[in-house]
Amino acid sequence: MGKSINRIHYFLLMLLVVSLVTAGCGSSNKEDKAPTNSTSEGKSSSDNAGAADDSKLSPYNIVMVFPGPEPKDQKLVQDEINKILQKKINATLEIRSIDWSAWGDKTNLMFASDDPFDLMFSAGWFGFTQQVAKGQFIPLDDLVAKYGQDFTKTIDPEIVNAAKVNGKLYGMVANKEFAADKGLILRKDLVDKYKFDLSKVKELADMEPLFKTIKENEPGVTPFITTGGASPSAMILDYGYYDMLGEGPGELTRSGAGLKVINKIEDPKYMEYAKLMRKWYQAGYINKDAATLQDIGKSLGAGKAFAQTGSFKPGSNLDNSRTQGTELVEIQLAKPFTSTTDATSAVLAISRTSKDPERAMMFANLLYTDKDIMNLLINGIEGKHYVIKSDNVIDFPAGVDSNSSGYPPTRNWMLGNLPLVHLWASEDPNKWEAYANYNKSAEKSRALGFAFNAEPVKTEIAATSNVEKEFKNVIVTGSVDPEKYIPDYITKLKAAGMDKIIAEKQKQLDEWAKAN
Structure with missing residues (x-):
């Protein structure tokens, strides 16, 4: 019952909303305030939390x-x-x-x-x-x-x-x-139909012959459907090649050593991806509305597209196939990586x-x-919202599904110790063992644990965000010539205060490194 392919894309857009929140400037230290109840000795009522008796x-x-x-x-x-x-x-x-x-x-x-x-x-x-x-x-x-x-x-x-x-x-x-790996999601029926050898796809550019075949032989099917937020640059580079280090410009490359904060827009890898997308856009492999499209939706399941980007974890292919209503296959282009954001x-x-x-x-x-509390919070009431099938496995009652349930399990990723909850019949019975192994296998960022405080440069972040709205989507979807637009993009980012943001990130990162 994992998240859908595109939910995280939508949620990432919400970050901009939250970052504009201006309230809450009061004191943050509430640990010393008066408790709800006090004992005769003046202790907090909560001092009795460890006792079985809750009478106090x-x-x-x-x-x-x-x-x-x-x-x-x-x-x-x-x-x-x-x-x-x-x-x-x-x-x-x-x-x-x-x-x-x-x-x-x-x-x-x-x-x-x-x-x-x-x-x-x-x-x-x-x-x-x-x-x-x-x-x-x-x-x-x-x-x-x-x-x-x-x-x-x-x-x-x-x-x-x-x-x-x-x-x-x-x-x-x-x-x-606590990690994610990135890559592409493809329709299995078309992979099988044209006998595509996916073992040969090691880099994004290796997909070109496959897209060419789909373009020439499948009228009405977009070889590669994307949006600004779901583009390879946004998905594979931002969360597979870099540690984004929080809000605003300034990233850490995943490979190499040291803690040098860079501007990814000036990184040759960014230009490489932008030029490839431009080539594919001009060849007709990419949807023409990519820069303005908000949500890919179920385009693969509806037969309208062949491939899109994806964020993976154990069981994600099954989840995504179920969501799209068609069998899919995954191609990993960035191995599991754990950053502070992950x-x-x-x-x-x-x-x-x-x-x-x-x-x-x-x-x-x-x-x-x-x-008991976790299963109620996540899955609802036994007999009403789910039934026990065997051991720890549950399913919807007869005549009920996720759309008709009065308590669908949409919070099954949001809080608590999730291995405590029942597994759904549609899930891998070894899901949590797979998650544990997945977390252990992930490469950890050199800056894992670093949290950027954007307050000192919030004005500059707002300004660079406005520049990003003007340039990002058209560049990363191939809608414009990157060799013309990227230099202008960099110039405007610098004028908006990008260098100040990067310097602040570098300062905070260096201070964090000294303390850790």
């Missing part, structure tokens, strides 16, 4: 804010979760769902009005470090030490540390894949407006040990 804890409603549409049966699921929470930590859970498209505006208003809530989803690609810089989240080190030991027992310390900013922990990462691709943080951070941490810690 006052009732508390934990509010957790998550992106995405609200499932129809969310209230029913919450009620079941609360039967467990009331016994364990004398608390109830309220999930507030906010549509992805409205996330920036609504969370901005929540922080601006000091709306009390406790937990919030965030991610390295979704403005996590910017939210920390704005003081929207509180540091968790002391809370984890007291009430979050199961989190640190579950997650690799190197991955735990990836959610640190300036040496302090601000988020609890979900236990899932390691923090799903994070649970505590809001500075929480009235009881201790209780919020107690609940968050349960997400790493309690199978």
